[in-house]
Amino acid sequence: MISVHEATKIIEGTVQKWRKVNVPLEKALGSVLRQSIVADTDFPPFDRVMMDGIAIRHRDLDAGIRSFKILGVQAAGTPQQSLECAGACLEVMTGAVLPMGADTVVPYEQLKLSEDGKTASLEIAQIDKGRNIHRRGLDKKQGEVLILPGTVMGAPEMAVAASVGASTIWVSHHPTVAIVSTGNELVDIHQTPPPHQIRRSNVYALSAELARIGLKADLYHFNDDKVSLQQNLGEVLEAHDIAIFSGAVSMGKFDFLPEVLVQLGVEKQFHKIAQNPGSLFGLEQWAPQKQYSLFRAIRSLPFYVFTNTCCRG
């Protein structure tokens, strides 16, 4: 029996063994990144206007000018314009490039525009130089690593990857999973069990937890029959990257699974964890044809299964 901490370390040690695949970004949500995402340009890539208003030269304020002639509009997504004249301004929109020569943005909320729309006058006494400008490279510099390998791709990561033009990315392959229940006491959920049997429920809990992280599982059931397990289990193992077993791993007379797995060439990593509930939790690896396969065996009692699914992963 090993501690919870030791078991967790062994489980986490299997992370790097999954092969990587290159997928379009839009298919990567929920996947584990296997490359670095690097800034292809400064973030932001230019001095960016942060408020709708006017862009001015702060030295005009220092010279006592409070009313500015509007020379034009710098909209977001348009090439950079230039502001050279004293006492003049350009209307600027949020997200636009700061006009060349300007160094301060005064928001509309602090301005009064003339009726003909040709002049903007400050309604505040002063404004600091550089206000309302998001300076180029302030967030990240070109070449900086923005997302590290091993990160699960969520909405923010998708946005950042898109912003650096990562149209395809390397992620861990989504493994194929088999969930195998065992036991003569189990009947299908469509059946009404006699008094000595119950319906299969663990596989549905396991399957639901896997679905939450985007993994689909194939469900199997075997009765407590060693010969049947010996004949059929190998095929299930070969067809999947991961197999999760619910049942037949304890000391009972019909708990054939550990013996059959050994016969199939599965190597035990651990079998018991010093925890309650769910101490009978095993991790096995199998590598006859694939690089690595991973198997977990969990005692079949429903609460044990759920505890191990949530707490041990």
Add this chain to the structure above:
Amino acid sequence: MQSLGKLHPTVVKATLAEDVDIKTTLTYFMQVKAEVDESGRLLAFPKMGKGSGDHANLLVSNAFMELPAGQGPYTKGALYPLILFRNLP
């Protein structure tokens, strides 16, 4: 699924809201109902089931509290790791 690097369980620390008089040499994953009180504290109320075959009791809980081995009884007010399997109410 930690081994896939897919999902680490959401683990935070919460305050045990009631005394738990158990002594065990094993790490004990106790079913709890976790909720945030008016002052913003995350509290965990034990929801002891009726044993290993009890699925139904999961419906009234939303997390497991990880009580360290060999340290019981566990006192109200102490902080322990909490593993949420459902959103907080």
